[in-house]
Amino acid sequence: MPSVDDIRTALARVIDPELRASIVELGMVRSIDAHENGVVDVTVSLTTPGCPIRNHFQTSVVKEAKTVEGVTHVNVTFDVLSDTEKQGLQQKLGRSGGLPSGALAQVANVICVGSGKGGVGKSSVTANLAAALTAEGKKVGVLDADVWGYSIPRMFGLGGQRPPVSATRKILPLEAGGVKVMSIGFFVEEDSAVVWRGPMLHKALTQFLEDVDWGELDYLLVDLPPGTGDVSMTLAQLLPQAQFLIVTTPQATAQKVARRAAEMATKVNLEIGGIVENMSGFATPTGERYAIFGEGGGQELADELDVPLFGKVPLTMPLREQADAGVPLVATDPDDPAAQAIRSVARGIIAITPTQPIALQMAPEEPAATLPIVESKPKPKGMSLPMA
Ligand SMILES: Nc1ncnc2c1ncn2[C@@H]1O[C@H](COP(=O)(O)OP(=O)(O)O)[C@@H](O)[C@H]1O
Numbered sequence: 001m002p003s004v005d006d007i008r009t010a011l012a013r014v015i016d017p018e019l020r021a022s023i024v025e026l027g028m029v030r031s032i033d034a035h036e037n038g039v040v041d042v043t044v045s046l047t048t049p050g051c052p053i054r055n056h057f058q059t060s061v062v063k064e065a066k067t068v069e070g071v072t073h074v075n076v077t078f079d080v081l082s083d084t085e086k087q088g089l090q091q092k093l094g095r096s097g098g099l100p101s102g103a104l105a106q107v108a109n110v111i112c113v114g115s116g117k118g119g120v121g122k123s124s125v126t127a128n129l130a131a132a133l134t135a136e137g138k139k140v141g142v143l144d145a146d147v148w149g150y151s152i153p154r155m156f157g158l159g160g161q162r163p164p165v166s167a168t169r170k171i172l173p174l175e176a177g178g179v180k181v182m183s184i185g186f187f188v189e190e191d192s193a194v195v196w197r198g199p200m201l202h203k204a205l206t207q208f209l210e211d212v213d214w215g216e217l218d219y220l221l222v223d224l225p226p227g228t229g230d231v232s233m234t235l236a237q238l239l240p241q242a243q244f245l246i247v248t249t250p251q252a253t254a255q256k257v258a259r260r261a262a263e264m265a266t267k268v269n270l271e272i273g274g275i276v277e278n279m280s281g282f283a284t285p286t287g288e289r290y291a292i293f294g295e296g297g298g299q300e301l302a303d304e305l306d307v308p309l310f311g312k313v314p315l316t317m318p319l320r321e322q323a324d325a326g327v328p329l330v331a332t333d334p335d336d337p338a339a340q341a342i343r344s345v346a347r348g349i350i351a352i353t354p355t356q357p358i359a360l361q362m363a364p365e366e367p368a369a370t371l372p373i374v375e376s377k378p379k380p381k382g383m384s385l386p387m388a
């Protein structure tokens with residue numbers, strides 16, 4: 001029979017992404033029953049019945065419990081903490097100083113921009129989408145999580161700069177054109193290779209979410225590295241409410257690769273928000289269009305995944321030139337065909353996303369004042385990003 005203690009130890013690795021602490025430590029594991037045939041029943045108590053991170057708990061509890069010897073099957077059930085228990089949780093969070101940083105408490109939407117492979121224009125789309133959402137009057141942040149191939153600082157003309165640190169030991173994002181920008185690129189020598197992996201990578205990404213003062217944002221766009229590796233998995237774990245926006249080209253082979261990214265997203269329970277097709281033909285300055293990479297890949301992928309195709313962005317020279325010049329094209333020439341397409345993507349996204357901060361969506365029936373996620377205190381914790 002599997003040991004209940006071992007299962008509890010394993011479940012300590014399941015983190016509540018909002019409260020940023022282990023569900024065991026938070027007292028959210030109501031019961032663990034192990035049976036002789038290796039079947040384990042776990043009851044997890046949520047702070048609110050409609051908890052949107054339920055799926056995350058479901059998956060993580062099964063995964064962690066299964067690492068224990070003898071466990072063959074895990075049943076997860078949910079109940080809700082009583083008011084007294086919630087108060088206890090709140091006190092515990094306050095007393096231990098383990099309050100959530102609240103860094104994302106005022107962020108309404110997190111959108112991870114991903115692709116199966118590099119070079120499809122993920123960063124270009126991210127930077128221009130940020131500019132387009134800003135132009136629509138939204139508050140926008142960009143987190144460059146492409147730790148190996150960061151290009152966001154340069155696209156915003158912020159190369160070689162270093163973000164300041166506030167009195168409360170929070171890292172302040174740099175700003176360009178009204179967009180708050182944070183990148184690993186700010187912390188390493190330009191053009192040097194970043195060799196972080198595993199735990200260090202996890203730590204750095206966690207800090208980008210916890211120790212960065214993002215403030216109030218309608219959208220936090222996360223530029224993911226290509227593929228389905230560590231970074232995407234870690235972020236999915238830290239940001240279970242995030243939507244996944246997939247960038248692909250019209251080419252059938254690219255679409256196949258993008259589908260893998262979609263499968264990864266589904267596996268880690270990230271919701272796929274939609275598709276952007278980039279490099280959909282080359283638009284000449286006179287308006288002629290050449291289908292350099294073929295046609296239809298974005299629509300096909302969208303149909304297959306049953307999600308919207310937010311737009312088809314043509315190749316235009318100014319888009320590339322502006323990326324190199326450090327100001328997104330949408331900000332300098334909103335009428336360029338590529339800029340127009342990205343602005344329409346922005347409007348599509350606005351149309352389907354809520355504008356309330358995630359923290360408030362979490363427990364709409366509770367007054368905000370009692371939500372630990374809202375009343376955050378800065379953590380008296382050191383930073384270990386490589387800040388020279
Ligand atoms: N629609 C486009 N029109 C012109 N150039 C583009 C377009 N999309 C991307 N590019 C260029 O293609 C290259 C790769 O784009 P990038 O955004 O860095 O891709 P990724 O982030 O997916 O690796 C860059 O040089 C970029 O300027």
Ligand SMILES: [Mg+2]
Nearest residue numbers: 122123146151
């Ligand atoms: Mg990139």
